[in-house]
Amino acid sequence: QQPVQSPQAVILREGEDAVINCSSSKALYSVHWYRQKHGEAPVFLMILLKGGEQKGHEKISASFNEIKQQSSLYLTASQLSYSGTYFCGTESQGAQKLVFGQGTRLTINP
Amino acid sequence: NAGVMQNPRHLVRRRGQEARLRCSPMKGHSHVYWYRQLPEEGLKFMVYLQKENIIDESGMPKERFSAEFPKEGPSILRIQQVVRGDSAAYFCASSRKDRRGNTIYFGEGSWLTVV
Numbered sequence: 001q002q003p004v005q006s007p008q009a010v011i012l013r014e015g016e017d018a019v020i021n022c023s024s025s026k027a028l029y030s031v032h033w034y035r036q037k038h039g040e041a042p043v044f045l046m047i048l049l050k051g052g053e054q055k056g057h058e059k060i061s062a063s064f065n066e067i068k069q070q071s072s073l074y075l076t077a078s079q080l081s082y083s084g085t086y087f088c089g090t091e092s093q094g095a096q097k098l099v100f101g102q103g104t105r106l107t108i109n110p
Numbered sequence: 111n112a113g114v115m116q117n118p119r120h121l122v123r124r125r126g127q128e129a130r131l132r133c134s135p136m137k138g139h140s141h142v143y144w145y146r147q148l149p150e151e152g153l154k155f156m157v158y159l160q161k162e163n164i165i166d167e168s169g170m171p172k173e174r175f176s177a178e179f180p181k182e183g184p185s186i187l188r189i190q191q192v193v194r195g196d197s198a199a200y201f202c203a204s205s206r207k208d209r210r211g212n213t214i215y216f217g218e219g220s221w222l223t224v225v
Contacts, residue, residue, distance in 0.1 A: 002152075030211045041201060041216040042153065049211045087153060091211070097166045098143065098214060100153040 001025055003090045005101035012078050012108050020073040020104045022088030031064050031071040032089040032098060035082075042087060046073070075106070083108045112137065114204050114217035115184075122223045129189040129196070131220045135204030141165075142185040143203040143214060144177055153201065159185060192224045 003024040010018050022031060030049045034042035045057050048064035048071060061074045075082055085105045089098040115134040123129050135142050141160050145153040155169040159179040170177065174192075179185040189196055199219045205212040 032214070034216075041218050044213055044215060047211065047213055089153075089214075095166065097155055097158045097168075099155050100145075102152045 002099055003088055003101040005086075005088055005104050007104060008102070009105040010107070012106070014080055014108055014110050015077055018075045018078060018082075018106060020075075020086050020088075020106075022071045022073070022090070022101055024069045024090050024092065026069065026090070026092040026094070028064075028066070028069050028090050029093055030091040031062070032091070033060075033062060033071075033073050034087045034089065034100075035084045036087065036103075037084040045086075078106075078108050080108050080110065082106060114139075114202055114215055116200075116202050116217035116220050118220060119218060120221045120223070122225060123192050124225055125193055126191050129192050129222055131187040131189075131200050131202075131222070132184040133187070133202030133204075133217060134184040135202075136215055139204035139206055139215075141205045141212075141214075142179050143205075144185075144187050145201045145203065147199045147201060147219075149198075156187070189222070192222070194224050197222055197224045 003022050006021045033046040036042040046062045064071045085103045087100045087103050089100045117132050143158050144156040147153050157170050157177045158166040162181050174190045176188045199221050201216050201219045203214040203216045205214040
């Protein structure tokens, strides 16, 4: 089942912060975050694993609440290059595939 | 170190023709995923394969669509008798091996237009 992302869209000024949430109704093993710019491939940002291991990006952080089956992506001091659509992908305990949320469109204005 | 390679990048087919999309995974990757993305929508899972084996095809339409990942050569997503609704971007992704929590990397996508 598809994870649910919120908000669906965010508009910020350069330098502001943003939080994107991802929740699932299933027990999760891992959460993966990607950013996609229009007409391009999704680019890997971050993976969070059950048990606390985290691999990711320098200026973007994330959390994974294994009890609530939720993850949040934190973008601080946003830059123009952060614009794009952010997708969370979840890997549930019972399945080996990565299923993506509907995406959150982030627009950064100067 | 080449990434995930997809071809063709753009493909135009008339209704009723066949479309074949190819994907070569990253070096050292033995698992391939196919996703479909309609304009302004999310990434919809289609199929997950390893060499000579389909692991999960729960997202594949029951008819006209098939996928394979042979022992030698690229993974192929085949769409027979295409219809206008098949127009979309098809992304392939690959990962190292069957271990949970592996990062998957996406190719540049193949944009199919059915006219």
